[in-house]
Amino acid sequence: MITTNHPLYESLKDxxxxxxxxxxxxxxxxxxxxxxxxxxxxxxxxxLSLPCGDVEAGELVKLMTDADFPIKDYEDLAIKLSNKxxxxxxxxxxx
Numbered sequence: 001m002i003t004t005n006h007p008l009y010e011s012l013k014d015x016x017x018x019x020x021x022x023x024x025x026x027x028x029x030x031x032x033x034x035x036x037x038x039x040x041x042x043x044x045x046x047x048l049s050l051p052c053g054d055v056e057a058g059e060l061v062k063l064m065t066d067a068d069f070p071i072k073d074y075e076d077l078a079i080k081l082s083n084k085x086x087x088x089x090x091x092x093x094x095x
Contacts, residue, residue: 015085019078022057026074033070037061040071060084 025045034040041061063084071077 015082018057018085019082022078022081023074026077029074032074032077033072034077035070037064037069040064040077055085057081 026043029043031039031043034043041058044057044061060081064080068080071080
Protein backbone atom coordinates (compact mmCIF):
# COMPACT_ATOMS: atom_id res chain seq x y z
CA MET A 1 0.00 0.00 0.00
CA ILE A 2 1.23 3.47 -0.85
CA THR A 3 1.24 6.04 1.92
CA THR A 4 2.15 9.68 1.92
CA ASN A 5 2.48 12.64 4.25
CA HIS A 6 0.31 14.78 1.99
CA PRO A 7 -2.16 16.77 4.12
CA LEU A 8 -5.17 15.44 2.17
CA TYR A 9 -4.12 11.77 2.26
CA GLU A 10 -6.36 10.73 5.18
CA SER A 11 -9.41 12.56 3.79
CA LEU A 12 -8.97 11.03 0.35
CA LYS A 13 -8.48 7.59 1.89
CA ASP A 14 -11.73 8.06 3.87
CA UNK A 15 -13.59 8.93 0.67
CA UNK A 16 -12.17 5.90 -1.15
CA UNK A 17 -13.15 3.62 1.75
CA UNK A 18 -16.63 5.18 1.72
CA UNK A 19 -17.01 4.47 -2.00
CA UNK A 20 -15.94 0.85 -1.50
CA UNK A 21 -18.43 0.33 1.37
CA UNK A 22 -21.26 1.80 -0.70
CA UNK A 23 -20.38 -0.35 -3.69
CA UNK A 24 -20.18 -3.48 -1.55
CA UNK A 25 -23.56 -2.85 0.09
CA UNK A 26 -25.45 -1.89 -3.09
CA UNK A 27 -23.82 -4.10 -5.75
CA UNK A 28 -26.43 -6.87 -5.56
CA UNK A 29 -29.44 -4.69 -4.77
CA UNK A 30 -32.15 -4.35 -7.38
CA UNK A 31 -33.18 -0.79 -6.52
CA UNK A 32 -31.74 1.09 -9.47
CA UNK A 33 -32.41 3.51 -10.96
CA UNK A 34 -32.90 5.68 -7.86
CA UNK A 35 -34.93 8.69 -8.93
CA UNK A 36 -35.02 10.96 -5.86
CA UNK A 37 -33.54 11.86 -2.49
CA UNK A 38 -36.44 10.11 -0.79
CA UNK A 39 -35.78 6.85 -2.66
CA UNK A 40 -32.08 7.11 -1.86
CA UNK A 41 -32.67 7.85 1.82
CA UNK A 42 -34.99 4.83 2.03
CA UNK A 43 -32.40 2.63 0.29
CA UNK A 44 -29.56 3.47 2.67
CA UNK A 45 -29.00 0.80 5.30
CA UNK A 46 -30.38 1.53 8.75
CA UNK A 47 -27.93 0.84 11.55
CA LEU A 48 -24.97 0.42 9.20
CA SER A 49 -22.47 3.20 9.64
CA LEU A 50 -21.39 4.63 6.30
CA PRO A 51 -19.29 7.63 7.27
CA CYS A 52 -17.40 9.82 4.87
CA GLY A 53 -15.05 11.62 7.20
CA ASP A 54 -17.27 12.82 10.05
CA VAL A 55 -20.51 12.77 8.02
CA GLU A 56 -22.86 9.82 7.63
CA ALA A 57 -24.22 8.88 4.21
CA GLY A 58 -27.73 9.87 5.25
CA GLU A 59 -26.54 13.43 5.85
CA LEU A 60 -24.84 13.52 2.44
CA VAL A 61 -28.17 12.74 0.76
CA LYS A 62 -29.39 16.17 1.91
CA LEU A 63 -26.60 17.78 -0.13
CA MET A 64 -27.68 16.15 -3.37
CA THR A 65 -29.58 18.10 -6.01
CA ASP A 66 -32.09 17.13 -8.68
CA ALA A 67 -29.19 17.10 -11.16
CA ASP A 68 -27.70 14.11 -9.27
CA PHE A 69 -30.67 11.93 -10.23
CA PRO A 70 -31.38 9.42 -11.54
CA ILE A 71 -28.67 7.23 -10.04
CA LYS A 72 -28.31 4.39 -12.49
CA ASP A 73 -26.25 1.81 -10.55
CA TYR A 74 -24.09 1.26 -7.47
CA GLU A 75 -21.01 2.72 -9.15
CA ASP A 76 -22.92 5.89 -10.04
CA LEU A 77 -24.17 6.05 -6.44
CA ALA A 78 -20.67 5.71 -5.00
CA ILE A 79 -19.34 8.48 -7.24
CA LYS A 80 -22.21 10.93 -6.72
CA LEU A 81 -22.54 10.48 -2.98
CA SER A 82 -18.79 10.57 -2.35
CA ASN A 83 -18.60 13.81 -4.36
CA LYS A 84 -20.61 15.37 -1.52
CA UNK A 85 -18.00 14.40 1.07
CA UNK A 86 -16.19 17.30 2.62
CA UNK A 87 -12.42 17.24 2.39
CA UNK A 88 -10.71 18.90 5.29
CA UNK A 89 -7.08 19.78 4.98
CA UNK A 90 -5.22 18.98 8.17
CA UNK A 91 -2.31 21.22 8.95
CA UNK A 92 1.01 19.54 9.59
CA UNK A 93 1.95 19.45 13.23
CA UNK A 94 5.10 21.32 14.09
CA UNK A 95 7.78 19.32 15.91
